[in-house]
Amino acid sequence: AHYHMNITDYHFDALLDVFQASLLELGVHPDATKDAIAACGKIRKDVTTGCTVRMELAAKNMEKGKDGLFKRMGGEEGIAQFMDRVYDLIQVDNRIKSWFSGKNYQAIKEGQRVYLTELLGGPKIYKGKDLVEIHKGMGLSDYEFDCFLANCEKAMSGLGVEDETIDEAIVSMEPVRAALMNRAQGLAAHAKMVDGQSIIERFGGEMNVESVVEMMYSGCLGDPRVRFYFEVNKEKIQGIKLKMTQLMVGAFGGATTYDDSKMRQIHYNMNITDYHFDAVLENFWCAAELMEIGNAVITDAVEVLGKVRQSVTAGCTVRLEIARKKCESQGTDGLYESLGGQQGLQTFIDKLYETLAVDERIKHYFSGSKVDAIKKSQGDYLAVMFGAPIQYDGRPLDRIHTVMSISDFEFDAFLACCATALRAVGADATNVDECVVLLETARRDVLINRRPHDVKKTQEAASAKSVYERLGGEMGVTNMVETMYNQALEDSRIRSFFEKNKAKVTTIKKKMAQFMGGIFGGPVTYDTNDLRPMHYGMNVSDYHFDAILDIIKGVLKESGVKPKDIMDAILILQPVRADVTTGFTVRMEMARKNVEKGKDQMFKRLGASEGITALMDQFFNIGTTDVRIKEFLLKDKDRIKAGMTVYIVEMLGGPKAYKGKELGEIHKTLGVNDYHFDAFLADFGRALLGAGHQDVLIDEVMVSLEPVRADVLGRSRDVTDAAVMKDGKPLLERYGGDMNLETVVESMYDKLVEDPRVRYHFEKAKAKQRQIRRKMYQYLSGAFGGPVQYDVKQMRPAHYNMNITDYHFDVVSELFQRASKENGCEAEAMMDAAIVVAKVRADVTTGCVVRMELAKKKNAQDGMDQLFQRLGGLDGVMAMIDRLYECVERDKRINMFFEGAKLQSIKRQQTDYIIATLGGPADYRGRTLEDIHLVLQMNDYHLDCFMQNMGRALRDVGAEQDAVDEATVVLEQLRKQILFHHYKNSR
Numbered sequence: 001a002h003y004h005m006n007i008t009d010y011h012f013d014a015l016l017d018v019f020q021a022s023l024l025e026l027g028v029h030p031d032a033t034k035d036a037i038a039a040c041g042k043i044r045k046d047v048t049t050g051c052t053v054r055m056e057l058a059a060k061n062m063e064k065g066k067d068g069l070f071k072r073m074g075g076e077e078g079i080a081q082f083m084d085r086v087y088d089l090i091q092v093d094n095r096i097k098s099w100f101s102g103k104n105y106q107a108i109k110e111g112q113r114v115y116l117t118e119l120l121g122g123p124k125i126y127k128g129k130d131l132v133e134i135h136k137g138m139g140l141s142d143y144e145f146d147c148f149l150a151n152c153e154k155a156m157s158g159l160g161v162e163d164e165t166i167d168e169a170i171v172s173m174e175p176v177r178a179a180l181m182n183r184a185q186g187l188a189a190h191a192k193m194v195d196g197q198s199i200i201e202r203f204g205g206e207m208n209v210e211s212v213v214e215m216m217y218s219g220c221l222g223d224p225r226v227r228f229y230f231e232v233n234k235e236k237i238q239g240i241k242l243k244m245t246q247l248m249v250g251a252f253g254g255a256t257t258y259d260d261s262k263m264r265q266i267h268y269n270m271n272i273t274d275y276h277f278d279a280v281l282e283n284f285w286c287a288a289e290l291m292e293i294g295n296a297v298i299t300d301a302v303e304v305l306g307k308v309r310q311s312v313t314a315g316c317t318v319r320l321e322i323a324r325k326k327c328e329s330q331g332t333d334g335l336y337e338s339l340g341g342q343q344g345l346q347t348f349i350d351k352l353y354e355t356l357a358v359d360e361r362i363k364h365y366f367s368g369s370k371v372d373a374i375k376k377s378q379g380d381y382l383a384v385m386f387g388a389p390i391q392y393d394g395r396p397l398d399r400i401h402t403v404m405s406i407s408d409f410e411f412d413a414f415l416a417c418c419a420t421a422l423r424a425v426g427a428d429a430t431n432v433d434e435c436v437v438l439l440e441t442a443r444r445d446v447l448i449n450r451r452p453h454d455v456k457k458t459q460e461a462a463s464a465k466s467v468y469e470r471l472g473g474e475m476g477v478t479n480m481v482e483t484m485y486n487q488a489l490e491d492s493r494i495r496s497f498f499e500k501n502k503a504k505v506t507t508i509k510k511k512m513a514q515f516m517g518g519i520f521g522g523p524v525t526y527d528t529n530d531l532r533p534m535h536y537g538m539n540v541s542d543y544h545f546d547a548i549l550d551i552i553k554g555v556l557k558e559s560g561v562k563p564k565d566i567m568d569a570i571l572i573l574q575p576v577r578a579d580v581t582t583g584f585t586v587r588m589e590m591a592r593k594n595v596e597k598g599k600d601q602m603f604k605r606l607g608a609s610e611g612i613t614a615l616m617d618q619f620f621n622i623g624t625t626d627v628r629i630k631e632f633l634l635k636d637k638d639r640i641k642a643g644m645t646v647y648i649v650e651m652l653g654g655p656k657a658y659k660g661k662e663l664g665e666i667h668k669t670l671g672v673n674d675y676h677f678d679a680f681l682a683d684f685g686r687a688l689l690g691a692g693h694q695d696v697l698i699d700e701v702m703v704s705l706e707p708v709r710a711d712v713l714g715r716s717r718d719v720t721d722a723a724v725m726k727d728g729k730p731l732l733e734r735y736g737g738d739m740n741l742e743t744v745v746e747s748m749y750d751k752l753v754e755d756p757r758v759r760y761h762f763e764k765a766k767a768k769q770r771q772i773r774r775k776m777y778q779y780l781s782g783a784f785g786g787p788v789q790y791d792v793k794q795m796r797p798a799h800y801n802m803n804i805t806d807y808h809f810d811v812v813s814e815l816f817q818r819a820s821k822e823n824g825c826e827a828e829a830m831m832d833a834a835i836v837v838a839k840v841r842a843d844v845t846t847g848c849v850v851r852m853e854l855a856k857k858k859n860a861q862d863g864m865d866q867l868f869q870r871l872g873g874l875d876g877v878m879a880m881i882d883r884l885y886e887c888v889e890r891d892k893r894i895n896m897f898f899e900g901a902k903l904q905s906i907k908r909q910q911t912d913y914i915i916a917t918l919g920g921p922a923d924y925r926g927r928t929l930e931d932i933h934l935v936l937q938m939n940d941y942h943l944d945c946f947m948q949n950m951g952r953a954l955r956d957v958g959a960e961q962d963a964v965d966e967a968t969v970v971l972e973q974l975r976k977q978i979l980f981h982h983y984k985n986s987r
Helices: 009-025 030-041 044-062 067-072 075-091 105-119 131-135 142-158 163-173 176-180 199-203 206-221 234-251 260-267 274-290 295-330 333-338 341-357 371-385 397-401 408-424 429-440 455-463 473-488 502-519 528-535 542-558 563-596 600-605 608-623 637-651 663-667 674-690 695-705 708-713 737-752 766-783 792-799 806-822 827-838 841-862 864-870 873-890 903-917 940-956 961-972 980-986
Strands: none
Touching: 009 030, 009 044, 009 295, 030 274, 044 163, 044 274, 044 295, 067 075, 067 163, 075 105, 075 142, 105 163, 131 176, 142 163, 142 176, 199 206, 199 295, 206 234, 206 274, 206 455, 234 260, 234 295, 260 295, 274 295, 274 455, 295 333, 295 429, 333 341, 333 429, 341 371, 341 408, 408 429, 473 502, 473 542, 502 528, 502 563, 528 563, 542 563, 542 827, 563 695, 563 806, 563 827, 563 841, 600 608, 600 695, 608 637, 608 674, 637 695, 663 708, 674 695, 674 708, 737 766, 737 806, 766 792, 766 827, 792 841, 806 827, 806 841, 841 864, 841 961, 864 873, 864 961, 873 903, 873 940, 903 961, 940 961
């Protein structure tokens, strides 16, 4: 529809300007307006290509000289006829005839005839005034000039002038536009003045432009749409940055040091399209925003930079359009013959694979044992594409690439390799262009997994300082640890863990500073592998870990650290939780499960009443010398000892003989806190150990005594009491009430089913999803201080057999925070909400943590060979893998990874690997898991689905649940290797 209309980028940009102004006038949100303009910009190519191609071809013809044009126009006589026809049309054209009324019509026509005769290649006979002087003050606009050109085109067409000649004539007349409207030419001329200031002044000067270019370039390097054009050697990068800065400074009204006339020539043979140009402009916009340049200034700057669009993209547009039209009109048979037929194509494919094998950008896609099969299939596909009379029998491109992680960058690199190989086997430039046009048609199917690129996020990440830097580097982290440690010594919740002798305290502080410095992005001087074994035997629970995080938040806040930086630091520390708390979680959970069977057995193993009485004697010997609690025990030692003995005998499974006061009433005025209770437990544990009791029994006793804490300290055991009150308002009210909380939960759940890290756990049938959303809302409403609608005691059994780890819990917490922010919740309320939600972490994750940890310990203790035998040896594992493949081939979530000609090869290699991993005799000699999965579009969701099928296959062939858990633990340890590149690219 637009191909033969003379619509240029200038006109298209004007249309976008009008549309944008209309949207803003209607009060449309600026972000929505920006997105709408970006969406409209995607049709630019369809609207302007016809004019661009015709005008560019005309311009190229004129570069050979205009004398040919003059002759084809019929010389002076032909131009005179042309002018007569033009003015006949003007006299009846209501749009512009008024401009000529009352003027010497014939003199104007004669003057234009002489001027155009010279302009179109005739003798230099024009002696009149300068065009600028003639038209000064007339107020002519683009509209009138476009109407005049339209009449010129109509006149030439009516005189039988060929289309190519018409295009050349129009191209020759176009430069006159600026002179007629008294508009200077060149980029700097478009620098808009506001209050007497040019863009460069409003932008903040040349240094700001340089900073924006620096940030923009970093963004382009991380933008798969244009990375191909910006990833060059360091020396060249500096040169490009310099030229971009010079171009912008001149375009914005500063000193002109870059000759923009060279731009078209430089970019002509590069395949830069409007898509790429728009991506660069988007990176510029975001970089300027991050530099806090005002939106009005950025808008003007982008409009000015848009003037170079045609110089940058015209070469690609013209070459590929000519090639496209040739393929459409003549077919690909001629191309096939030009490339040398089947023999020539095979030579090209061979050369292409030689080129691919050494291209660092994409060689990993074309390596491994299956490369010959890939080469054969791809060779057939390309041969058919280029006109070979053969049949392609492979899978459709979109299905092949569904499982692959390919971006525009890799596809552009592949096109470049194809062009290199074509030239190497003797293809001329025209054939190369035709091949590129045909290959380009496959982009959409190959990039089936292409996702919108977040420019702002990429640039923020590229320019962001690490948390280590934001906290003040080594000095800042050291000071934070010092203050945190001192506050921990005063905090009753965790004081018992930090109260050490001076030498030990110094060592702990140093190690904590080293550890946190490394994890926050500073120098790594602490071996994190020491973390779990160091804390395994300590009774550090989630409660204690949260208390430490709470202190760190407070310390950072007091130090003036920004809220976002505090949250980033806490998010980094959260994954450490598993290493610090797992030992306690596992021991306590096993003890709890034993106690649930009944306390009578524990009572007997402690020696019944007599044994517990002796134990209390030992405890009082220890406790009355413990400076932390002796003051409570010595006041009325014998009475206290007698009462405690009766109470503890009953607590540990003995006869119910306690008749004393409630514990809360007894301790109400004593000032007992967590620190004292932790000391009591520690001394009681020492008494148990001194009595020769085994660790398992000691853990059972500790689990039995722990619930007493809440009664002794006079606080409720109900999680709803954790709701934070501020200024007399419960957290629910500060969250905007029930309706806003419900909206937050809905928004969070939508994110959960889209996030590959946790999608597996939330992708349910609609009815089940509604049920989960409702329970989430009910729990949070009660926990935030509203009516209690959910029994928290159901939380642990509901999640116990689900494989939910701290990693998953942290993701849910992160998405809850994000949903809260999007729904306008205040930062302070969000931080309080995070504290409340953290209280149920143990209930949600303990089942998985315990099962996996026990399985890990059993594997380490008994050896992997016992697991292999319990799974049925070689026959059992082979049967399991056969069943596994039956499951995954039917599983629509992941079966695309297990199909095609390479399926049997994949199964053989995976079988060898699994047998070897589970303790069997297989000898795996293939590539590393990182290399195998490098090109696959695989994430946590896919691996979770695979692991589910693995568990199902193990159970189907008769494996016991504990063996399934052990096998799952072993295979789960491979996650980081399998998803190494996914995690790397997701940062």
